[in-house]
Amino acid sequence: MIMLRSKKLLFWISFILIILIAFAAVAQNQDLTQKKKAKLQRINEIDAKLAAGLPPDEDAKLRKERERLVKEIKEIDKAIQADVEAMKKINAVKKAYNEGNTALKQGQYELALKHYNEALALDSTFAKAYYAKGFVLKRLRKYKQAIESYKAAIRHDPTYDEAYFALGKILSNLNRPDEAIQTYEKAIEYDPNNYKAYYEIGLLYLRKKKMYSKAAEYFRKATQINPNYHLAFNSLGIALTEMGKYDDAILAFESAIAIKENWEQPYYRLAVIYNKIGQYKKAKEAALNALKIRKNYAPAAYEAGKAAKEMKQYNEAIKYFRIAAKDRSWRRAANYEIDLIQNRERYGIE
Template identity: 45%
Template structure:
């Protein structure tokens, strides 16, 4: 239908032009005038043909982009369903339709990462940011993957670039905190987690992570305050209660440690780390039977069994 319409339009223009030429030739009839009109006709004909070619190119390009978008959406669907192989196939198809589609390279990187093809995943992410240097999500994906591969310098560079391209990304600052932790730059890690909570005050995990970093550099009061903030935001967040208990025991505040440990166990029954801290608090307060009770709970976890049994043996020597 489109070709028929285009042909009829072209024929109509040509017919009108020839009619005008014939009328002028009839009126003037010199050979030079005829030649002039013929040249004008050829020029108009060429312009119309070139316009039609450009229109066809634009339509084909639009068709390719639509196909690329469909394949990309198919890839996203497969990835959500956990089918990384099918997702990778769809992303590759999308790229074949539109090699400049940076989101398809990003999706390809995600699929390859889940397939543990890490170097190929890095290449895909790098292609995405090469096409669009402002693609914050791709920079962040690079940072996470570099960190997982223990390439912390490259992870740091990628994460800082992600933040530079989007300074409102709490996820980027959260990742930055983890990278600084891996580099044992704990104050910088704590600062990054603070930035997360400034952007998103409800992010209880970042308060907890901030506390962990601060405790490692001996800032126990600030660490405890961060843990308390975490449980203010989410009162059943058991991990912050456990970490609070550990810090309190470390600085000799055993009653506070016990309260925090018991709160943790209220929300995470028989959680071995908290049970151990409860046992430690009771032991330091010379309540040995209660201490043994909680050390026995801790023994239920093989990772804590040896330490808990050691404490039980030490108590029995005192009794």
């Protein structure tokens, strides 16, 4: 939602800039027209005096002034024509760009791409159009071209933090973590409050590099900038869990829940920790909260089954493991637990 608002803000800033440029051109055109009018009036005055007859010296002086005024009017006409052409170009660029945005909102990506290319054909330095083009190309899964378009946006506006962020996302999705991290860092350089860039870097350290302490550092920074960023608190909890800092992880997951209560992930993660530290009642409670939000969620059902099993609530444990077994990813582990419970004597389980 915040990212969407940021994109809308960027659009309106770009739109306002175009309008301001247009107004400036109109104002300049009006100023030139007034100057031309004044010079024409002076020429008419000179012509009247020349027609009446003047002494040779004064006649020559006025004719010289008239010649100069005619040249100046020609230069003004050229400037006015240049302004008219500039206005036409600005309006054409604005029209193509806005038509691209309309097509994009309607999900007509090929049409949007066509209009953005039209805008860029008229103004090859229009960074916002390159950014929008990159977004469309990403949607069309033309990642190599999208990367080039985002790089073009940055080339024409080296402080364009949104373009750095978008480029970082593609590089991350293409499993190029080092490049992605460097790119996100550039986004932060130009917008130190870009908490999502901190979060994305944290994810790369967490998932790709397994550098949990570093990941936690970036997640914390994201939560400091935006204390309501539930995703960062949840990921911080995961990093802290991997580091064995369970108490801190619990606090992070509880913060995520306080921000977004109807999200199953932090409840599930709490269940994992509580099972790890032997607090099975709390583990079961957390897992069941996750299942209330997302029915038949296999990871939470598995943790509920583990907790129930440890508390010797075997029938309940089997019920939850059977829910987990419906998910192919969890089937083997869940069926193994069911087998252990159903054959407790064979496995020496009380």
